[in-house]
Each structure stands twice: as structure tokens, then as C-alpha cells.
Amino acid sequence: MDLTPKVKFLGMTFDLTVIIGSLVTAVIVYFLVTALTRHLSIRPSGKQNVMEYIIDFINGITGIMMEKKESYKYISFALTTFFFIMIANLLGVIVIVTATVTGPIPSLGITADMLKTTHSVSWFKSPTSDLNVTVAMAGAIMIYSHLAGAVKHPLVYVKDYFKPYWWMLPFNIIDELAKPVTHAARLWANIFAGEVLILILREGALYLTAVPLIVWMGFSVFVGCIQAYIFTVLAMVYIGQKVSAE
Numbered sequence: 001m002d003l004t005p006k007v008k009f010l011g012m013t014f015d016l017t018v019i020i021g022s023l024v025t026a027v028i029v030y031f032l033v034t035a036l037t038r039h040l041s042i043r044p045s046g047k048q049n050v051m052e053y054i055i056d057f058i059n060g061i062t063g064i065m066m067e068k069k070e071s072y073k074y075i076s077f078a079l080t081t082f083f084f085i086m087i088a089n090l091l092g093v094i095v096i097v098t099a100t101v102t103g104p105i106p107s108l109g110i111t112a113d114m115l116k117t118t119h120s121v122s123w124f125k126s127p128t129s130d131l132n133v134t135v136a137m138a139g140a141i142m143i144y145s146h147l148a149g150a151v152k153h154p155l156v157y158v159k160d161y162f163k164p165y166w167w168m169l170p171f172n173i174i175d176e177l178a179k180p181v182t183h184a185a186r187l188w189a190n191i192f193a194g195e196v197l198i199l200i201l202r203e204g205a206l207y208l209t210a211v212p213l214i215v216w217m218g219f220s221v222f223v224g225c226i227q228a229y230i231f232t233v234l235a236m237v238y239i240g241q242k243v244s245a246e
Helices: 016-037 047-062 068-094 131-152 154-162 166-203 206-243
Strands: 006-009 012-015 097-100 120-124
Touching: 012 016, 016 047, 016 068, 016 120, 016 131, 047 068, 047 206, 068 131, 068 166, 068 206, 131 154, 131 166, 131 206, 154 166, 166 206
Parallel strands: none
Antiparallel strands: 006 012, 097 120
16 A cells, blocks of 8 residues: 655644544535535425435434434434545545655655665555544543533443343453444445545556446445445434443
8 A cells, every 4th residue: 555644743643634634624625615605595405405305315314223312413423424424535546646766755754665676665555544533433422422421421321331140241241342342343444445546446457447447337326325424413413322221
């Protein structure tokens, strides 16, 4: 896979490719939602119909594990999560920007040792093809779900760790720790693998790889949308399990 430029600040390393991709995704989501919700009317038509259909779709996701009254609180969160991940997944299918580097660039974390394996540096790709991004999102959802459950139903939250028997406590803890791992890995693996294959086909002879590349890009769009749906559904399932009184 291509190298990515990185900078160090306050003892931390920041991946510029991930930052650029995430910012572009956020901007696209903002303008997309703004465009779909401008000039609302009592009798919806055109783009307002599209937005209302999407909201109904998201409302179905939030209602999987929650009562209607509770699920309404999470529509905005689920909508933002779905849009962000879907756009982030599709960015690497539509645009992948790489550059060839002939010498080390220490200021961007590119050393001579790294250039022994590849001279290609990636400047733009899907943010979700980076494991750090998916782990951060899944981790944030895990933390929020536990805090929400502990605050809303503290006794139920504690008792859940001892179900169905008290000696199941260690296994229940392992289960909770495994959720964000699988949540993050599923999204990352699908998007990362898709981008790797696109890069491989793009580097080949076009008269041989053009058709497979077009077919795979179409399939990648489908996978990107499905993975956005799955990630959002699982996020609401995990939150619903914690805030539910039962």
C-alpha cells in the first residue's frame, strides 16, 4: 500500500491523508444535508422528498433496539454517522490521489528506509480505509453507549454483566471489549481491501484491467453503502442495548 505523509505535533503523529479525507467528507456531508433541507415546505417535493425518505430510513434503524420515544433522540446521530461513513467509503472509489517520491522527506515522515519498498505516496483516499479512523469511531460509540446506559439505568447496567449467572462476568466483559474491535475491523477491512484492488488494477495495462476496474468500482460503491448501513445499525444496536430498561 502507498505511504502517507505524516507530521508530528506535541509528541503526536498526524496522518495528513486521513485528515484531508475526513475534512473533505465532513464538508461534503454538510453541503449535501444543507442542499436537501433548504426551502422546506408543508407539501414536500423533489429534494425534500429525498431527505424525508432518508430520515424515514434512518428512523427504522434507530427503532431496531429502542422504543419510538427513545429512538427519536438518536435520529440526528444515526443520520450523521450514516452520511459520513457512506461518503468516506465512496471517496476512495471516486478519487485516489498519489504522487511519486524520489527522495526522503523527513518533515512528512517519509524516510529512505520507507522508500525501499515503494515510492508512491498517497495524498487522498477513503478515511475509513485507515484502521485508526474506524477504531476511533467504534471506540467513541462504545464509550458513549456505556456512559448512556450507566447514567440512565445504573442498576440494570451493572446487573447485565452478571447475566445469566454471576460467574459470567469475565465473559461478558470480554464480549463488551470485542464489540468495538469487530465493529471497527469489519468496516476497515472491506474498504481497505477494495482500495488495494483498485490501485492494483489501476497500475496494470488498461486494455486488460479497464473492464475489471469498472466492474470492481461499481461493486465497491455497493459495498461502501452496505458497510455504512451495517456500521450505523450496529452502533444503534449497541447503544440500544445499554439504554434499554430491559
